[in-house]
Amino acid sequence: MERSELVELLSPEGLRLLDSLPPYESAANVVRVVSDLRKAGHAPGLVAAVLGQSRLRARAVPKFGEFAGRMLFTETGLEQATRLRVAALHAGRFAGASLNRVVDLGCGIGGDAMALAAMDLEVTAVDADEVTATVASFNLAPFENATVLNADAESVDLTGFDAAWLDPARRTAGHTNTSRLTRPEDYSPSLDFVFGLRERMPIGVKLGPGHDREQIPVDAEAQWVSVDGKLVEMALWFGSLARTGIRRSALLLGRDGSHELNAPADSEDAPVGVLGDYLYEPDGAIIRARLIGDLARSLDALMLSESIAYLTSASLVRTPFATAFRVLETLPVDEKKLRLALQERRIGTLEIKKRGVDVDPATLRTRLRLKGPESGTLVLTRAAGHRVALLVERVSALS
Template identity: 70%
Template sequence: MERDELVRLLSTEGLALLDSLPPYSSKADVVKTVADLRKQGHDPGLVAAVLSQSRLRSKARAKFGEFADRMLFTEPGLEQATRLRVAALHAGRFARAGLRHVADLGCGIGGDALAMAAVDLEVTAAEADEVTAAVAAFNLTPFPRVHVLHALAEDVSLGGIDAAWLDPARRTTSGGTTTRLADAGDYSPALDFAFGLAERMPVGVKLGPGTDRDVVPDGAEAQWVSVDGDVVELVVWTGALARAGIGRAALVIRGDAAHELVAPSDAEDAPAGPLGDFLYEPDGAVIRARLIGDLARSMGAWMLSEGIAYLTGDREVDTPFARGFRVIERLPADERSLRRALQERGVGTLEIKKRGVDVDPAELRTRLKLKGDGSATIVLTREEGRHVAILVERL
C-alpha cells in the first residue's frame, strides 16, 4: 500500500465507504461494485483503495476472525502476521512470566500487540515502515496502553521495558511483488540484534518454521507451532520466557484445542522395524522439533525406516501429534504393477502421500491412468530402506 492510498483510506469518507461494502466475493461482483461506486461519484483512487482493503479483510478472517472486519492491512503485513489464537498464546506467556511492559519491535500491522493488550499488558510497538506503522496505529487505537512508534527496532529506547517481542521482516516488496528472504542475515531487524537483546531482557523471536536451527542460541527454548496441520512458525524464547528444562517444543493447535510435546533437546530416533497394522504421520511441528522418537515411544510405535518421518505399530493410538492410517495391504512398488493393482480395485480417485522417495504425485497420478468409481490412499515410502507402496485408510 502506498502512502497516498492510506491517506485516502483514513479519511472519514474512506473509512465509511470501506465499512459500507458487502463482503468481498467474486471478481464479477467486484466489477459491479466498482461501477456502482464510480456512478455514485467516488474518486477512482479511493474506490481502488477500499476494494483492496475489502479483499485483504476477507483474506484476513482466517487469521483474525471477526476482528478483521474492523482492521486495516498491507499485503506483506498480513502474510507475516501471527494468527490471533497463536498470538494469544504468546501474550499469555509474557503475562505468566510477570512481564508487564513489552516492546514489540517490528510490530507489522499489530497482531501480536493486539493480543498482548487484550491481556492488559502495556506495549511499546515500533515499526520501521511508515505506512505499516500507521496501519498498526489504526488497528491498536482501542487500546490506550499501546503506544505505536514509527521507528527502527534498534532505535527504540528500552528504559522501563521488561521484555521484547520481535517478528523480523522476512519478506521484501518491490514493484508490487512480495518475495520471501532466503537468508536470515537479511532479516530486519537482524537476528544478531534480536538475540543480543536477550543479554538485557527476556526475549521472544518469531521466525519461519524452516529457519536453520543453527541460529537458535544455546540455552534458549525453540518452539515450533502448527495450526490445523500447517506449521506456521518457530518461536525462540529466552530468559524468563523460556521454560526450565525445555529446549524443544512442538505446539499443535487443532480447532480450539492446543497440545504440546516437549523435551530438553532433540529426541533420539526410535529403532526402525517392519510395517505394522497402523501407520502414523507425525505433525509437522513434531518433525521440525525433532521429537519423533519421543512420540514413537509414547505410542509404542517404531520408525518405518531410518531417517523417514513415518511411524508404525500394531495398535491404534489416538494422538493429536500424528495422523493415523489403518494398513490395508502392501501394493507392488513398481509403477506398472501398481497401475494394474489399482485398476483391478477400480480406483479412479487416488490420494498419494510420500516420504523418502523421488516422485511427483501429480505426474504419477497421470501416468497411472486411473479409472473407476473407487477412491483410495496410498503411501509411497521406504520400509527398513526398501521402497514400498502401502494401501491405507484414514483413522
C-alpha cells in the same frame, strides 16, 4: 499499499465507504461493485483503495476472525501476521512472567501488539515502514495502553521496558509482490541484533518454522506451532519467558483444543521395525521439533525407515500428535504394475503421500490413468531403506 492509497483510505469518506461495503465474495463480483461505486461518484483511487481492503479483510478472517472486519492490512503485513489465537499465547507468556512493559520490535500490522494490549500490558509497537506503522496505529487505536512508533527497531531506546517481542521481517521491503529473504543477516532487525538483545532482557522471537535449527541458541526454548495441521511458526523464548527444563516443544492447536509435546532436547529416534498394521504420520510441529522418537515410544511404535518421519505399529494408539492410517495392502512399486493394481481395485480418486522418494504426486497421478468409483490413499516411502507403495485408509480423527 502505497502511501497515497492509505491517505485515501484513512479519510472520513474512505473509512465510511469501506465499512459500508458488503462482504467481499469474489473477483467476479468486484466488477459490479466498482461500477456501482463509480456511478455513485466516488473517485477511482478511493474505489481501488476500499476494494483492496475489503479483499484483504476477507482473507484475514482465518487469522483474525471477527476482528478482521475492523482492521486494516497490507498484503505483506497480512501474510506475515500472527494468527490471533497464537498471538494470545505469546502474550500469555509475558503476562505470566509479570513482564508488564513490552516493546514489539517489528510489529507489522500489529497482531501481536493487539494481543499484548488485550492482556492489559503496556505495549510500544515499532515498525520502520511508514505505511505499516500507520496501519498498526489504526489497528491499535482501541487500546489506550498501546503506542506505535515509526522507527528502526535497532535504534529504539529500550530504557524502561521489561521485555521485547520480535518478529523480524523476512521478506524484501514493500507491501506487495515481495520475495522471501534467505539470509538471516538480511532480516529486519537482523538476527545478530535479535539474539544480542537477550543479554539485556527477556525476549520472544517469531521465525519461520523451517528456519535453520543450527542457528537456534542453546539457551532458547524452541517451540514449533501448528494450527489445524498447518505448521505456522517457530517461536524462541529466552530468560524468564522460557520454561525451566524445556528446550524443544511442539504445540498443536485445533478445533478440539491444544496439545503439547515437549522435552529438554531433541529426542533420540526409535529403532527401525517391520511394517505393522498401522502407519502414523507425525504432525509437522513434532517433526520440526525432532520429537519423533518420544512420540514413537508413547505409541509403542517403531520407525518405518531411518530418517523418514513415518512410524508403524501392530496396534492403534490414539494420539493428537499424528494422523493414523490402517495399512490395507502393499502394492507393486513398479509404475506399470501399480497402475494395473489400482485399476483392478477400481480406484478413480487417489490421494498420494510421499516421503523419502523422488516422486511428483501430481505427475504420477496423471500417468496412473485412474478410473473407477472408488477412492484411496497411496503412501510412497521407504521401509527399512527399500521403496514401498502402501495402500492405506485414514483412521477417524484421533484424540
